[in-house]
Amino acid sequence: DAEITQSPRHKITETGRQVTLACHQTWNHNNMFWYRQDLGHGLRLIHYSYGVQDTNKGEVSDGYSVSRSNTEDLPLTLESAASSQTSVYFCASSANREGGYTFGSGTRLTVV
């Protein structure tokens, strides 16, 4: 069965370190998205991609970057982790704009 997987599920890192969160989907979806979930804010869009070599900034993109070298993967990199980036991160994908998203199970990141 097709799926979308995120790794790791939990990570603790130190302030200033570079961290990469993985997202891999086997739906063959063109569109992929990264959100962060914080209490009281719901989900906020970090970056998104409509296809290979395409990346776009969302509303909270500062301190994050993504790259899309193939259809299946959209890794999220925190250039220099900060305590304000402690959050739960969700990856999602979609086939077209009328369909819904498929979400991964999330990565809980703690920056100490």
Place this chain on the structure above:
Amino acid sequence: GNSVTQMEGPVTLSEEAFLTINCTYTATGYPSLFWYVQYPGEGLQLLLKATKADDKGSNKGFEATYRKETTSFHLEKGSVQVSDSAVYFCALREGTGRRALTFGSGTRLQVQP
């Protein structure tokens, strides 16, 4: 810009009670509207959707009607169960081509036996 406003939670109900979670939106175009559900420790799952005015989305006993005149998409269920305890998110996506979802802040539902 686009925005979604949901009623604050938590909403606490007894089993078999009637549920309403309010959702209103602001959008410049003609958005599609969604309800997602998140169970503890899991990602979000699509619950239902509506793509144009007066459409009714329904799934698992939940319903929501796209009301353009009041810019609302309220979630309802006639008889909740303990297993419905979760966080519910209202979301929109513009119909003009942008494909990212804008989410509300979520409403936690707690159903007591």
